[in-house]
Amino acid sequence: MRLSNRNKTSVYSFINTLLLIFLAAGIGAYFLEEYRFNILGKKSFLLIVIPILTIFLFYLNGRQIFEYDSDGEALHFRNRNVIPFLQKPLNDEFPKYKLLKFEIINMFFMKRLYITISSKNNGSTLLKYEISYLTKKEITDLRFSLHKVIKINKEKRANI
Template identity: 55%
Template sequence: MRLRNTDKAGYFRFLSLLVIIIFILGIAAFLLEYFIYDYLGSMQYLLITIPVVTVLIFYFKGRQIFEYDSEGEALHFKNSNVVLFLNKSLNDEFPKYKLLAYDIVNIFIVKRLYITINGKKGNIILKYDISYLTRKELNDLKMSLSKVIRNNKEQKREDIS
């Protein structure tokens, strides 16, 4: 099964540009209010707080682009960011039989996928940002990973008997 949300990259670029513009305008409005106008009084700090919170939410939500491919004998995960200066992408590929477990953690607006694989030095946990996946894409991902794990367990039972 292939899962990718690269078709939404234009939307994510627009969203990141909008967040940057809100941040710059918020700082400019705060500086003007603080040094020149002073109309809002103590409420002027909202002009800086709201844009900073918006930037932090966008940053902590994680990488926007997620690609998953389970066709063939290997699993391929790719997680990248559309913002150029934050472009630290993850790219992992490993055989299906190494997959031991997965866990999806959902904390408010942040969703993370933790993959546990069997490595040479023990179990390894890989982390991917899946906050921008739709509910259908998330269910498809869960179904595919569960199927791989189920097939791995059946294969181990056959090897033991």
């Protein structure tokens, strides 16, 4: 199964650009307010604080683009940001038989996917992905696919 929200990259880029324009307009309005109009008084700092908070919340949700591929004998996960230099993109590929368990965590408006895989060195490794920008249907499909892989792994281990 393949799952990707890569087609929404232009939407996330537009939102990012809009937030930056909102911040620039807020800074301009703040200076005009402080030095020219003085209508808002001491509340003029909100012209800068509100855009900064919205940008912070947009990036707090994590990497916007998530791709998952379970076709073949390997699982492939990619997680990257719309702005490439902001965060390091995650790119993991491993055989399906190494998947031990997974967990999807919902925290307010943030969603995280935690994958535990078997490792030769220290028994297991925890991989973390940000899936906040996936729809409910995409998360349900991802959960179904990962459950299917785990079920097949358990059946193979029981037969051995």
